[in-house]
Amino acid sequence: xxxxxxxxxxxxxxxxxxxxxxxxxxxxxxxxxxxxxxxxxxxxxxxxxxxxxxxxxxxxxxxxxxxxxxxxxxxxxxxxxxxxxxxxxxxxxxxxxxxxxxxxxxxxxxxxxxxxxxxxxxxxxxxxxxxxxxxxxxxxxxxxxxxxxxxxxxxxxxxxxxxxxxxxxxxxxxxxxxxxxxxxxxxxxxxxxxxxxxxxxxxxxxxxxxxxxxxxxxxxxxxxxxxxxxxxxxxxxxxxxxxxxxxxxxxxxxxxxxxxxxxxxxxxxxxxxxxxxxxxxxxxxxxxxxxxxxxxxxxxxxxxxxxxxxxxxxxxxxxxxxxxxxxxxxxxxxxxxxxxxxxxxxxxxxxxxxxxxxxxxxxxxxxxxxxxxxxxxxxxxxxxxxxxxxxxxxxxxxxxxxxxxxxxxxxxxxxxxxxxxxxxxxxxxxxxxxxxxxxxxxxxxxxxxxxxxxxxxxxxxxxxxxxxxxxxxxxxxxxxxxxxxxxxxxxxxxxxxxxxxxxxxxxxxxxxxxxxxxxxxxxxxxxxxxxxxxxxxxxxxxxxxxxxxxxxxxxxxxxxxxxxxxxxxxxxxxxxxxxxxxxxxxxxxxxxxxxxxxxxxxxxxxxxxxxxxxxxxxxxxxxxxxxxxxxxxxxxxxxxxxxxxxxxxxxxxxxxxxxxxxxxxxxxxxxxxxxxxxxxxxxxx
Numbered sequence: 001x002x003x004x005x006x007x008x009x010x011x012x013x014x015x016x017x018x019x020x021x022x023x024x025x026x027x028x029x030x031x032x033x034x035x036x037x038x039x040x041x042x043x044x045x046x047x048x049x050x051x052x053x054x055x056x057x058x059x060x061x062x063x064x065x066x067x068x069x070x071x072x073x074x075x076x077x078x079x080x081x082x083x084x085x086x087x088x089x090x091x092x093x094x095x096x097x098x099x100x101x102x103x104x105x106x107x108x109x110x111x112x113x114x115x116x117x118x119x120x121x122x123x124x125x126x127x128x129x130x131x132x133x134x135x136x137x138x139x140x141x142x143x144x145x146x147x148x149x150x151x152x153x154x155x156x157x158x159x160x161x162x163x164x165x166x167x168x169x170x171x172x173x174x175x176x177x178x179x180x181x182x183x184x185x186x187x188x189x190x191x192x193x194x195x196x197x198x199x200x201x202x203x204x205x206x207x208x209x210x211x212x213x214x215x216x217x218x219x220x221x222x223x224x225x226x227x228x229x230x231x232x233x234x235x236x237x238x239x240x241x242x243x244x245x246x247x248x249x250x251x252x253x254x255x256x257x258x259x260x261x262x263x264x265x266x267x268x269x270x271x272x273x274x275x276x277x278x279x280x281x282x283x284x285x286x287x288x289x290x291x292x293x294x295x296x297x298x299x300x301x302x303x304x305x306x307x308x309x310x311x312x313x314x315x316x317x318x319x320x321x322x323x324x325x326x327x328x329x330x331x332x333x334x335x336x337x338x339x340x341x342x343x344x345x346x347x348x349x350x351x352x353x354x355x356x357x358x359x360x361x362x363x364x365x366x367x368x369x370x371x372x373x374x375x376x377x378x379x380x381x382x383x384x385x386x387x388x389x390x391x392x393x394x395x396x397x398x399x400x401x402x403x404x405x406x407x408x409x410x411x412x413x414x415x416x417x418x419x420x421x422x423x424x425x426x427x428x429x430x431x432x433x434x435x436x437x438x439x440x441x442x443x444x445x446x447x448x449x450x451x452x453x454x455x456x457x458x459x460x461x462x463x464x465x466x467x468x469x470x471x472x473x474x475x476x477x478x479x480x481x482x483x484x485x486x487x488x489x490x491x492x493x494x495x496x497x498x499x500x501x502x503x504x505x506x507x508x509x510x511x512x513x514x515x516x517x518x519x520x521x522x523x524x525x526x527x528x529x530x531x532x533x534x535x536x537x538x539x540x541x542x543x544x545x546x547x548x549x550x551x552x553x554x555x556x557x558x559x560x561x562x563x564x565x566x567x568x569x570x571x572x573x574x575x576x577x578x579x580x581x582x583x584x585x586x587x588x589x590x591x592x593x594x595x596x597x598x599x600x601x602x603x604x605x606x607x608x609x610x611x612x613x614x615x616x617x618x619x620x621x622x623x624x625x626x627x628x629x630x631x632x633x634x635x636x637x638x639x640x641x642x643x644x645x646x647x648x649x650x651x652x653x654x655x656x657x658x659x660x661x662x663x664x665x666x667x668x669x670x671x672x673x674x675x676x677x678x679x680x681x682x683x684x685x
Contacts, residue, residue: 004153004261005157007265008149008154008157010269010271012146012150013275014149015146017142017275018143025113025136030116038443039119039440042112045215047112049565053223053569054105057097064174068167068676088164092159096167096171096238097175100235102147103147104226107429108223108230111136111140111436116437117132118433119440122450123446126453136429137431138422140425142271142275142426143230145271148172148234148237148238149241149264152238166242166676168238169242177575178572180229180232180665181521184224184659185654187564187658188224188658189525189563190213193529193532194211194532196533196646198213201537209555210546210547212535212555212557214557216557221435226433229661236479236664236668243479244263244482245263246489247407247482248263258318262412266311266415266419267418269306270307270422273307276306277303277306280299281296282295296460299427300423308325312325324409327397327413327416329416331478332420334389335471337385338473339470342470342616342617343470345621346623353374353624356371356645357634360645364644364647367625379613382474386474394406395409397410410482411481417478425468427461430461432461435461437454476667477667480605483601483668484671487675491598492594493594496599503598505596506586507599509599509603510601510670513579514604514611514667517659517663518611518663520571521662522658522659523571524575525654527567531567583601584673587678594681597681600670601671608666614660616655619651619652620652622651622655623656625649626648630642
């Protein structure tokens with residue numbers, strides 16, 4: 001148990017690093033008054049949204065806190081008594097919810113400061129702009145891993161219970177789902193409105209200051225792609241560690257066995273390795289896109305290699321089964337394969353996106369059909385990678401002799417995949433900062449050279465984000481499987497017989513849920529985007545001189561921000577409740593019960609995994625097909641093919657940034673809810 005302290009120390013180091021990076025960003029000065037004014041508008045809109053969102057979520061958290069105290073019996077492994085367990089679980093849940101919200105708040109607070117400083121730095125050189133933007137993203141990365149590992153480590157030391165810390169995962173997952181859905185709806189409603197009216201109908205450049213939806217779009221980058229994404233990966237990171245610890249406790253019947261401590265040690269080594277990796281991020285002002293990309297890849301690969309070396313040495317010198325080292329290697333390799341495949345299907349450097357761009361020459365419907373086709377067959381490689389990863393992890397961990405150890409191996413592979421999250425999230429989170437910086441430069445009328453530099457960083461961010469999405473999807477599947485196995489230990493289920501009608505019904509319900517969830521979130525974006533489009537049209541029609549760019553005439557950006565805020569906060573409630581209530585209802589209904597719930601989890605993982613990849617890759621491919629045309633291909637900006645590509649991008653935006661990523665959380669949240677309420681289902685049956 002004393003080795004858990006290593007995890008707490010590593011978490012503290014991560015948080016200190018995040019603080020130092022924040023100070024580094026803050027020390028950068030912004031001199032241009034227009035840049036400061038635009039940055040303040042974005043900051044005010046983002047903070048106002050977050051305040052309203054967290055106010056709503058506070059009521060939800062308090063309600064669940066009371067439910068946990070009243071109904072949950074946690075004496076699953078015979079470690080604690082019922083009344084004490086209920087209180088401890090509730091405390092753990094509150095800590096998880098608070099930690100997730102805090103990580104999102106810190107990340108977004110840094111992002112709305114880093115965007116203007118990146119704009120200012122881009123006036124000097126590309127390298128300075130990269131350093132500021134990457135430092136901003138790294139604050140998010142190290143805050144997430146620091147708070148996540150600190151919460152798990154401290155709670156496990158205090159309560160010495162694998163099931164109590166599941167409450168931490170529940171809190172993190174519930175906040176993450178609402179944050180991802182709410183932020184995703186906000187940003188895509190604004191993005192779609194800005195693009196369709198501004199680019200297609202009015203022929204305005206991207207981020208034109210005359211467009212009322214531009215500020216809302218910039219705000220959305222922060223609340224969706226920074227705060228929402230941070231909360232998303234916070235729960236992935238914590239969930240993988242929690243699931244692996246729970247399986248180790250179930251396998252060893254000990255709370256301090258080496259297998260129990262190992263995931264915390266791997267995460268600790270990953271934090272230190274990620275910090276070292278940040279020092280490799282340097283570039284020259286005249287660097288090509290390939291050189292910029294390899295700058296970040298060197299940092300990610302360097303951190304991964306250091307993590308493997310440290311993990312191997314720890315396992316060897318502590319005389320742990322060395323096959324578990326190869327399990328960690330498998331986890332990292334599966335993440336890399338999925339990330340690389342995602343990059344291939346979504347980058348305009350490769351054939352699939354170029355084909356979509358070519359199809360745009362024959363119209364809007366051709367663009368949509370091509371994007372759907374690319375997204376559908378992009379599921380093949382990730383599926384094969386996950387299958388191989390699951391089987392290798394299971395066998396290497398000893399699953400053929402002891403199945404629960406094999407399931408432990410699957411969880412450990414997820415921990416290995418996310419061990420370098422500190423730096424992989426940094427390379428992902430800096431993208432929205434660079435995107436904001438470019439928008440600010442455009443609106444402030446800065447030298448075109450500034451926009452060229454920020455666009456280079458933004459394009460690079462889109463590529464690295466593909467890798468990040470690959471890790472997120474892969475880890476979501478492995479973590480969800482580990483959590484499902486943990487539910488099996490709680491509910492006393494060793495196998496699921498699909499010939500059993502209860503299990504089959506549960507699998508069908510589980511397979512349905514990701515589609516219903518995606519439909520709700522897509523509908524929410526469509527509704528809010530429709531209101532945004534009408535508002536932008538109204539302002540162009542009713543504000544004299546706005547469309548012509550008359551001096552002193554400005555759009556009503558606050559109204560656009562209000563539309564996105566109201567639409568997203570209303571629409572995030574139902575999808576979030578669906579993920580929490582459905583497993584409870586299935587578990588409580590006498591005809592269904594615990595076995596049916598196991599089937600539900602299995603069905604949701606299969607359909608959710610494939611649907612998430614399809615939506616993420618279709619959306620990314622449509623986005624980069626538009627960018628490829630804007631570079632001067634297939635007619636360039638203003639052409640009919642460009643208009644068709646913009647349509648594809650507006651369909652793909654909620655695919656890749658709202659519905660797709662939120663499905664990852666859906667799979668894990670339902671599994672965590674099942675673990676926590678499992679004892680209740682058993683007592684009722």
